[in-house]
Amino acid sequence: MPPSGAGAAFLLRPIPATTHPLIRLSGAGAVVAVNHKPHLFFRLHQSRRRLPVPRLSLTPAPTSSNNSPPSPPPASPDPPPPPFSGWSPPRAIWRGLSALLLAGQVFHRVLTGRVHRRNLLAQLRRVGPGSAGVSLLTAAFVGMAFTIQFVREFTRLGLHRSVGGVLALALSRELSPVVTAVVAAGRVGSAFAAELGTMQVSEQTDTLRVLGAQPVDYLVVPRVLACVLALPVLTLMSFALGLASSAFLADSIFGVSTSIILESARRALRPWDLISSLLKSQVFGAIIAVVSCAWGVTTHGGAKGVGESTTSAVVVSLVGIFVADFALSCLFFQGAGDSLKYAMG
Numbered sequence: 001m002p003p004s005g006a007g008a009a010f011l012l013r014p015i016p017a018t019t020h021p022l023i024r025l026s027g028a029g030a031v032v033a034v035n036h037k038p039h040l041f042f043r044l045h046q047s048r049r050r051l052p053v054p055r056l057s058l059t060p061a062p063t064s065s066n067n068s069p070p071s072p073p074p075a076s077p078d079p080p081p082p083p084f085s086g087w088s089p090p091r092a093i094w095r096g097l098s099a100l101l102l103a104g105q106v107f108h109r110v111l112t113g114r115v116h117r118r119n120l121l122a123q124l125r126r127v128g129p130g131s132a133g134v135s136l137l138t139a140a141f142v143g144m145a146f147t148i149q150f151v152r153e154f155t156r157l158g159l160h161r162s163v164g165g166v167l168a169l170a171l172s173r174e175l176s177p178v179v180t181a182v183v184a185a186g187r188v189g190s191a192f193a194a195e196l197g198t199m200q201v202s203e204q205t206d207t208l209r210v211l212g213a214q215p216v217d218y219l220v221v222p223r224v225l226a227c228v229l230a231l232p233v234l235t236l237m238s239f240a241l242g243l244a245s246s247a248f249l250a251d252s253i254f255g256v257s258t259s260i261i262l263e264s265a266r267r268a269l270r271p272w273d274l275i276s277s278l279l280k281s282q283v284f285g286a287i288i289a290v291v292s293c294a295w296g297v298t299t300h301g302g303a304k305g306v307g308e309s310t311t312s313a314v315v316v317s318l319v320g321i322f323v324a325d326f327a328l329s330c331l332f333f334q335g336a337g338d339s340l341k342y343a344m345g
Helices: 091-112 117-127 131-156 161-203 204-210 215-253 258-268 271-297 300-334 339-344
Strands: 006-017 023-025 031-033 041-050
Touching: 031 091, 041 131, 091 215, 091 271, 117 161, 131 161, 131 215, 161 204, 161 215, 161 258, 161 271, 161 300, 204 215, 215 258, 215 271, 271 300
Parallel strands: none
Antiparallel strands: 006 041, 023 031
């Protein structure tokens, strides 16, 4: 087909009249015109050649290098970023620093008297009477298990008069405060971390700030004070019940009189033994509350983050309890002691 479109030219070609539809021939070959005289007709045909069409270019024509303006200087590279600009501390270090900062804020608010008393009483009921049953039950069975381990050996050696002193020293110095703190970390610390973590991910702490209440004053300080005040009382109760259960088991199974055990415990114990137990309990309570609250307020990631924070808070609290127990034992009980000498009478 001949090309079509812009730039096509047309030629005029002559056509005989005999081939035109308006002309017909007679039988003798004469030309008979219908409403027209015989002449030549013309038909327009498209040419097979294309005429050159000028095109407009939007780019400027190149000029000689002598008249070209000087090229702009290259842009200077961006300065390198400062060191450690994109580095963020690991989450464990960040949470440890937040726990230290939170402990300082709590200490400052306690000294200045900024304590929410109603929340403090509610948390005291929760930590004290709410945890007493589990703590006492655990202390009773720990005392009886400890009695089974060494009373038999002491009676074979003829040291049955020192059984009460050993039980009293072990329970007062180590078992009662540590066992009570472990129970509190599992029951109270996990609850603190879960509650504050849920409030953090649901933006309830931001709501407290909007209402003009400080989350540290309203949420953290009452919980820390409740643990610090309630754990020493729970420790004393656990010590008393643990010693009583041990004396009952030694009397009923191993034949060591209860009066002998209690008299030996009275001679072995010193006021400092009970005071050190109370101090340990206060330190353990502060560790549990601060770690749990710090892990709770730094929670993010929804329900999954709340679960991870709760588990991590309990684990870190237990590790902190054992480390603090070692440090306090080294600080309180250095050198050789003579408590068992007094226990034997």
